[in-house]
Amino acid sequence: MSDIDVRFSPSTAQDAGSFRLIELPPELCQLIESTMNAPSHAQSTLCVKGSIAEDAVLCTADKTYALRSVQLSNTLLVTTPSRTDSGRAVNVRDQIHEVLELAPSVPKLHKLPMFLKGAQYDEGDEDRRVTLVKYTYDQALSEIQASEAEFQRGLKEKRILVLDGYLRPIVPTHLSTILELILSYMVTLSLSYQAAGVEELVSTLADEHEIPREVSGQIISWFGPVKEGLWEMDVKAVVAEIGLEILRHYKHEPIMESEFLSKWKNKIGDTFEAFLALELLTGNYLRSQDNSGGAALTYFPASGLQVDPAARFTELFLTKQRWKSNDIEPFLSDIAVNSKERDKLLLKYARAITTPEGTWYTSRVGYNN
Incomplete structure (x- = not known):
């Protein structure tokens, strides 16, 4: 193997910080490789989105990835062949101390209502x-x-x-x-x-x-x-949307479950009554027991909670000190990419307690209700 001279390029100072390395997950590598020789109309488009106040994300046609900076233990050199000594020397253009890592992310749609x-x-x-x-x-x-x-x-x-x-x-x-x-x-x-x-x-x-x-x-x-x-x-989905509109009127005062179901049935009619089920509205209400032993519902939509995970858990545990596993999970689905990510959030912000009734979650931080 012949020796190659490594030299600092005259433009090193100008180029410093101009280069970034992105580590691609397997699915993105496959996407890029599959379209390299494809016609221009069939090629995939990758774009980076984000304002100055936001962490950048990379978007494909159907997925969003968060961009995270990861520090390297060793410095990488960006080099280009020398124009004057072709094949015998390379010029150092930049030094890289970090790579950008891509992690699947939920789409950041929470700003839409504010803009509109x-x-x-x-x-x-x-x-x-x-x-x-x-x-x-x-x-x-x-x-x-x-x-x-x-x-x-x-x-x-x-x-x-x-x-x-x-x-x-x-x-x-x-x-x-x-x-x-x-x-x-x-x-x-x-x-x-x-x-x-x-x-x-x-x-x-x-x-x-x-x-x-x-x-x-x-x-x-x-x-x-x-x-x-x-x-x-x-x-x-149609039945759920109609039920949700009824429920929206009970944000501050609860409605008895039996009364709510009666109103809901009247709205959708006898033909579609068989499709009615309270589970259709999961993630949009809190269920409680009144003094007479009956169940009451209060409008409490996941879409109205903070998108930041720490703030989301604060709101949830200020609302209820203990949550059953099945009850809290619907309020986390829009801030977690999948169940694995959701379980990580629960492990970080909540404490699991196993009882004969099942698994309960309480806060790792004390709150005054």
Whole structure:
């Protein structure tokens, strides 16, 4: 093996800090390798997102990865061949003391509601002049730390319409009303919830209730797949959304479980009563016993809690000193990538106690309720 001279490049000072090494997880290596020789239209796009005040993330088409700096025990040298001594010398361009590690992350969708305050879509918006906060789909996609697939899924889960290119969260009461009408017309028009004609539904809603086709069409797509003009309704999701709107009115004062279930049944009608189950609303309520031994429900949505894990656990343990395993887990699903990550959070912020009733979690820190 021939000797090679290592020299410091004249541009070393200028290049210092210009290079970064990223350690790719296996799935990203496979993604990049699979598209290296693919046509340009089929190549994957990787992008880094994050403002100055945020930790950067790397997004693929459908996943988000947190970027973490890891210090190296040995210094790595970035070198390039010498232009004057080709093959016999290399120039040191930079010294690297850290690598960027990629770890799967939940998409950072929590900023969307804040950006969209004042942009809500409600009944009658077409008939009156409404001054709106205008936030476009493209603008949000570029600023929100999420892949496009996760971003689109977030719009669906947060019930955000895209109208004329702008994002419009639909007011929950209006959404619930539209869903109740849909359930009613499914029965009146003798439509199968497994294959309902979308055109017939959106036309009826437009003609009878002046609901824009663009609005009803998007709402239908939120609650089940549409193929060749036929909608396979996710009945449980529709029923859950209607129940959630009832529950929202009991944030400060609880409602007896029996009374709540009665209201819920009246809203969805006899045809879909078999799909009703309190478990559909898991992660959105607290259940307690009153003095007479009956159960009461209080609206307590996971979506309204802090996204920072430490702050999330503080809120949870200030609300209840002890949580059953099955009760606390739904309130952690949106801040943990998977069950393994969720268990790590529980190990870090909570103390497990095993009893004949099952596993309970209490705080590792004392709080005054």
